[in-house]
Amino acid sequence: xxxxxxxxxxxxxxxxxxxxxxxxxxxxxxxxxxxxxxxxxxxxxxxxxxxxxxxxxxxxxxxxxxxxxxxxxxxxxxxxxxxxxxxx
Amino acid sequence: xxxxxxxxxxxxxxxxxxxxxxxxxxxxxxxxxxxxxxxxxxxxxxxxxxxxxxxxxxxxxxxxxxxxxxxxxxxxxxxxxxxxxxxxxxxxxxxxxxxxxxxxxxxxxxxxxxxxxxxxxxxxxxxxxxxxxxxxxxxxxxxxxxxxxxxxxxxxxxxxxxxxxxxxxxxxxxxxxxxxxxxxxxxxxxxxxxxxxxxxxxxxxxxxxxxxxxxxxxxxxxxxxxxxxxxxxxxxxxxxxxxxxxxxxxxxxxxxxxxxxxxxxxxxxxxxxxxxxxxxxxxxxxxxxxxxxxxxxxxxxxxxxxxxxxxxxxxxxxxxxxxxxxxxxxxxxxxxxxxxxxxxxxxxxxxxxxxxxxxxxxxxxxxxxxxxxxxxxxxxxxxxxxxxxxxxxxxxxxxxxxxxxxxxxxxxxxxxxxxxxxxxxxxxxxxxxxxxxxxxxxxxxxxxxxxxxxxxxxxxxxxxxxxxxxxxxxxxxxxxxxxxxxxxxxxxxxxxxxxxxxxxxxxxxxxxxxxxxxxxxxxxxxxxxxxxxxxxxxxxxxxxxxxxxxxxxxxxxxxxxxxxxxxxxxxxx
Numbered sequence: 209x210x211x212x213x214x215x216x217x218x219x220x221x222x223x224x225x226x227x228x229x230x231x232x233x234x235x236x237x238x239x240x241x242x243x244x245x246x247x248x249x250x251x252x253x254x255x256x257x258x259x260x261x262x263x264x265x266x267x268x269x270x271x272x273x274x275x276x277x278x279x280x281x282x283x284x285x286x287x288x289x290x291x292x293x294x295x296x
Numbered sequence: 297x298x299x300x301x302x303x304x305x306x307x308x309x310x311x312x313x314x315x316x317x318x319x320x321x322x323x324x325x326x327x328x329x330x331x332x333x334x335x336x337x338x339x340x341x342x343x344x345x346x347x348x349x350x351x352x353x354x355x356x357x358x359x360x361x362x363x364x365x366x367x368x369x370x371x372x373x374x375x376x377x378x379x380x381x382x383x384x385x386x387x388x389x390x391x392x393x394x395x396x397x398x399x400x401x402x403x404x405x406x407x408x409x410x411x412x413x414x415x416x417x418x419x420x421x422x423x424x425x426x427x428x429x430x431x432x433x434x435x436x437x438x439x440x441x442x443x444x445x446x447x448x449x450x451x452x453x454x455x456x457x458x459x460x461x462x463x464x465x466x467x468x469x470x471x472x473x474x475x476x477x478x479x480x481x482x483x484x485x486x487x488x489x490x491x492x493x494x495x496x497x498x499x500x501x502x503x504x505x506x507x508x509x510x511x512x513x514x515x516x517x518x519x520x521x522x523x524x525x526x527x528x529x530x531x532x533x534x535x536x537x538x539x540x541x542x543x544x545x546x547x548x549x550x551x552x553x554x555x556x557x558x559x560x561x562x563x564x565x566x567x568x569x570x571x572x573x574x575x576x577x578x579x580x581x582x583x584x585x586x587x588x589x590x591x592x593x594x595x596x597x598x599x600x601x602x603x604x605x606x607x608x609x610x611x612x613x614x615x616x617x618x619x620x621x622x623x624x625x626x627x628x629x630x631x632x633x634x635x636x637x638x639x640x641x642x643x644x645x646x647x648x649x650x651x652x653x654x655x656x657x658x659x660x661x662x663x664x665x666x667x668x669x670x671x672x673x674x675x676x677x678x679x680x681x682x683x684x685x686x687x688x689x690x691x692x693x694x695x696x697x698x699x700x701x702x703x704x705x706x707x708x709x710x711x712x713x714x715x716x717x718x719x720x721x722x723x724x725x726x727x728x729x730x731x732x733x734x735x736x737x738x739x740x741x742x743x744x745x746x747x748x749x750x751x752x753x754x755x756x757x758x759x760x761x762x763x764x765x766x767x768x769x770x771x772x773x774x775x776x777x778x779x780x781x782x783x784x785x786x787x788x789x790x791x792x793x794x795x796x797x798x799x800x801x802x803x804x805x806x807x808x809x810x811x812x813x814x815x816x817x818x819x820x821x822x823x824x825x826x827x828x829x830x831x832x833x834x835x836x837x838x839x840x841x842x843x844x845x846x847x848x849x850x851x852x853x854x855x856x857x858x859x860x861x862x863x864x865x866x867x868x869x
Contacts, residue, residue: 221438222426229430270609276435276455 210239211265211285215252218277227252227278234268235259311476314442314468315340318406319348320480321449327377329353329368329731331361333388335381337421338408340473353731353760355724356752358385362392363721363750364728366401367688367711371732373522375456379406383421386467387428391718393463394432398715399543400520402461404452405433411471412440426467434462439472443479454485460607461520490606490623492631499619500578500602501635507576507600509646510536513559516543516714517581517605519707521625527580528552529633534641536578537650539567541588543714544581546704554647556654560588561850562696566654568848568856571596579603581625584614585715594855604628659701660865666817667841670694670769671701673820674741677767678702680824681737685709688729688738690722690746693775696846698741708733720749726764727756737765737828744770744797754807757833765827766835768800771842779845783860784852804835815839 217223224243231238231254240255256265265283272280312320318341322330331353334342345352355361358380365376376396380389386407396403410419426436435455437448445468452464504510518527524547531538531548538548539559548555557564559571568590571577577599582588589595592614603610603617604625611620621628661672674697678685683705689695689712704710711729713721726740747768757764774792781789804811810830814823815838827836847862 222430222436225427226430233431264612267609267613270611274460274607274609 209285210255210257211283213254213256213265213269213272213280214282215254215272216246216249216279216281217252217275218249220277223277224250224252226275227272230271230275231256231268234271235263236265236268311478312480313340313344313473314439314445314475314477315344315473317442317445317477317480318449318468318473319344319350321446322377323349325450325453327375330377330379331355331364331368331728332379333358333361333381333385335385335408335421337382337410337470338379338385338406338468338473340470341379341406341408341468353727353756355727355756357750358388359392359720360724360727360750360753360756362389362403362405363395363718363724364731364753365403365405366392366396366399367725367728368732369396369401369403370399370711371686371708371729373708375402375404375453376728377404377406380408381421382407382409382425383423385421386423386425390429390432391716391720393429393465395713395716395718395721396463397432397434399516399713400461401463402456403463404449404456405463405465407465407467408473409438409467409469412469413471415469426465429465432463433465436465436467438467438469440469441477442472442475443477445472446480447483450483450485458485458488460517489627492623492627493621494631496619496621497628497631497635500621500632503576503600503602503619504534504536504578504636505641508643509574510534510576510578510641510643511570511574511599511650512536512538513571513577513579513582514538514540514544514547515580515582516541516707517625518544518547521581521606523580523625523629524707526626526629526633530629530636533633534636535643535647536641537570537647539563539571541582541585541714542699542712543710544707545699545710546707550702550704554651556650558699560585560590560856562700562846562848563588563850563856564654564659564700565657565848565859565861566650568850568859569653570650571599572855572857574599577601579605580629581605583610589614590850590856591854594857663862663864665841668815668817668820668838670838670840670844671697672817673767673824673838674698675701675703676820677739677824678704681739681828684736686729686733686736686738687711688722688726688740689713690740690742691717691719692743692746693771693779693844693846694741694743694746694769696776697769700846719746722746723750723753723766724756726766727753727762730762730764731760734763739765739767739827741767741769743775744768744772744794744800745774747800748797751803754804754809754833758808761832763831764833765830766804766833767827768835768837769840770797770800770837771840771844772797773842775842775844776846778842779849782845783849800835800837804837809833809835811835811837813837813839
């Protein structure tokens with residue numbers, strides 16, 4: 209089961225590393241990722257898949273919501289929308 | 297998070313360095329004690345400390361600084377502050393940072409770093425400490441402009457103590473410390489309050505009134521939220537029995553009627569049985585840690601769950617929740633209290649059953665033999681010290697004995713490395729706690745393995761004349777590991793023998809600290825009296841039987857219903 213998370217995140221030191229590290233540490237694989245500018249923020253789209261059946265994407269979303277400078281804007285099993293490339 | 301409001305800048309002054317701005321900002325925030333250790337990349341900060349209002353405590357290892365700041369924060373409810381230089385100084389803080397993260401302790405850690413133009417070049421004593429600590433901090437910053445120092449430090453304090461508290465890291469490159477700026481903006485962070493969800497409270501009340509066997513499950517969040525009185529009011533007026541996690545001991549007095557003890561791996565039989573029989577768990581600020589729950593899918597199998605927590609990510613993380621109440625615990629429990637007031641519950645049979653089970657299975661202190669029985673010693677120690685007793689535990693068998701056998705009147709009285717289980721916590725934590733509360737009977741209870749991990753902090757005790765008392769329970773081994781090897785690894789005692797320990801009395805005396813040894817049961821009372829009466833720091837070295845184990849015990853991977861007991865008391869338990 210894969211889900212797509214849309215996240216807005218600031219450009220502070222380590223913010224992207226913080227986000228990706230959190231997702232992997234909480235037991236999810238990242239199958240696809242895109243990154244784009246959105247004003248002062250970056251918009252990150254992550255397609256994630258739990259490492260085992262016990263991993264709940266909604267709970268991952270709540271962990272992301274706790275990150276300072278990050279806002280989760282959505283979580284859906286919708287197809288991943290590819291952007292240009294992983295660049296910011 | 298709530299947006300900060302800029303205050304007016306301080307009156308125009310001569311340009312000041314980032315280091316001086318750091319010190320003045322800490323002063324402005326009311327910081328009075330900083331634990332740290334200097335080094336090359338943080339020397340401008342140490343230069344600026346001279347003549348400031350900050351009392352700097354020079355520890356002998358940065359890990360001691362982090363643990364002491366952690367315990368200082370737990371004891372005072374304020375934000376603890378520690379600092380270290382770059383590279384090895386910063387990495388030595390890591391265990392202390394992780395410890396604070398696991399137990400939600402507000403702490404600001406300040407590290408020096410090499411100059412910004414050298415960052416990323418593998419310069420001398422350079423480490424990417426922001427990257428290294430990302431998984432174990434609530435948030436972190438690298439300051440790249442001296443003008444940003446006040447704002448970042450104020451935000452760091454706000455983040456550390458708001459919501460679910462935790463440690464934060466501020467990394468200050470050397471050029472930022474020495475760089476000059478005339479800026480000195482302050483920020484004001486309003487207190488964030490989450491409105492009480494009265495609909496959820498009403499649902500919680502319905503479940504409580506419908507329950508026949510409700511049980512209060514107290515977590516460390518109660519103390520953090522300052523919700524102790526609200527919790528005690530709730531337990532008192534409803535009569536609902538309660539159990540506690542390791543970190544929450546003392547939230548209700550351990551001798552209060554209806555308190556069944558700690559739950560989990562080394563919990564009491566009464567607490568674990570009540571959890572298994574309960575039909576409603578009312579969880580206040582706990583996170584369903586595996587040491588508390590045992591085999592998760594057999595934990596409280598008949599219970600619905602009402603979960604009060606400030607952290608939305610804890611809701612449903614490990615256990616499905618029927619009614620979540622997210623937000624400040626004090627406000628939530630007080631709202632619940634208002635609803636249950638004046639209409640008593642009909643749970644008398646459950647109260648009688650669970651409390652009589654607790655009486656029937658109370659710990660016994662009449663183990664055979666003439667040697668010191670550590671549980672009895674600890675029980676006597678806490679009773680002798682009274683309500684001002686504070687235990688700063690290390691990690692191991694002695695830690696579990698303290699949790700099981702000491703009496704606690706308040707949660708600040710029990711300082712322990714709960715989530716991380718970090719050996720070496722006890723001595724620096726005792727230092728921090730005694731500095732925070734000089735009038736209390738603060739006692740570090742340590743084991744011979746744990747004590748050696750930060751033994752250098754005896755020098756810090758001596759330097760500042762901190763009258764910390766130390767009970768060193770010495771079984772010449774890594775006792776808890778040895779116990780597991782005995783029970784679960786066919787008595788293959790691999791690398792747990794510490795029989796070549798140093799003479800701890802001589803070691804303490806070499807540091808200039810009073811010390812004495814006891815090894816017989818009939819010496820315990822006098823030993824405790826001498827320890828507590830000593831005017832300065834004092835160590836009581838206690839030789840105990842290396843074969844002594846911690847009971848009860850839920851074997852790893854088993855349900856809390858499957859407890860192993862001390863066979864010496866078989867038939868009576």
